[in-house]
Amino acid sequence: MVCCVSQELANFSIGVTTIKPEFLAHFDALTHREATPVAHSGRSEPEFGVDAYVAAFRQIQLAPHQLRMFQVQYHAPERTLTATQMSQALGYPTYAAANLHYGKLGRLVGEQIGWTPLPEQTVFVLVTFEKPGSEWHWIMRPAVARALEQLGWLEAEHIGITEEVEMTASLYEGAVKRISVNAYERNSAARENCIVHYGCRCAACGLSLADKYGEAARGLIHVHHLRQLADVNAEYQVDPVEDLRPVCPTCHAVIHSRTQPFTVQEVTAMIEETKTNANQAVLGTSLRAAPHRRSTRETR
Secondary structure: OHHHHHHHHHHHHHHHHOOOHHHHHHHHHHHOHHHOOOOOOOOOOOOOOHHHHHHHHHHOOOOHHHHHHHHHHHHOHHHEEEHHHHHHHHOOOOHHHHHHHHHHHHHHHHHHHOOOOOOOOHHHHOEEEEOOOOOOEEEEOHHHHHHHHHHOOOOHHHOOOOOOEEEOOOOOOOOOOOEEEOOOOOOHHHHHHHHHHHOOOOOOOOOOHHHHHOHHHOOOOEEEEOOOHHHHOOOOOOOOOOOEEEEOHHHHHHHOOOOOOOOHHHHHHHHHHHHHHHHHHHHHHHHHHHHHHHHHHHHO
């Protein structure tokens, strides 16, 4: 019996080692379907210009998270990223969610511009593909980028949410108060690359705004400069990974609540200390109430 089992295992081993490479490649494509662009037929790819994309974008009522996807990719290095990086920047749990939502957007755009038949991988309407390594890279089509520029959807007021503001006039009841973003130029590309690297979850408290507010807040986050721009007094080259951190609006406000800003680590420690004190207070209340409950039972 032992010999038979050994012989069967040997045969099985031989069978596995002789699987042809093309079958392995086909199996890999099936198990990674969401991340693998589908091969196109021999039909030539239709050509759509900037005007076609501008008209389509104007016609579609973009949801906030769809605009965020455009902004993240536009400001990525060479307007190129992976599905994993997109999911990180938008706060999706897996790359499959980024595939799904960007694909839905591609379908909407494709239907508006008259791309028929639509490619099976509908994100192809917005990007082209390359695979220099283990993951497919999405490269924003030049016409898509030009259309977003023409529409002004990449300007400061469309990037995320207003962050540090500075009052420029006294406040009078009934009067219009003017508020402007600080004078130091914000590098949108650096901001988006920080979010692609770290994600859109607060580095101090761990909050994702989408978890609290839903899809309307998908991908929204402040970005905190570890080097205070007011202290630099000159333009400097921002390193998105070393110099920036994503933080929620509340933690950002706390960080800047004193002249010398708190560090992200200090705010995290403040949150943890408050949680510990609250838990101890609840435990203390429970312990103080326990003898009273026992004495009540004993008198009965």
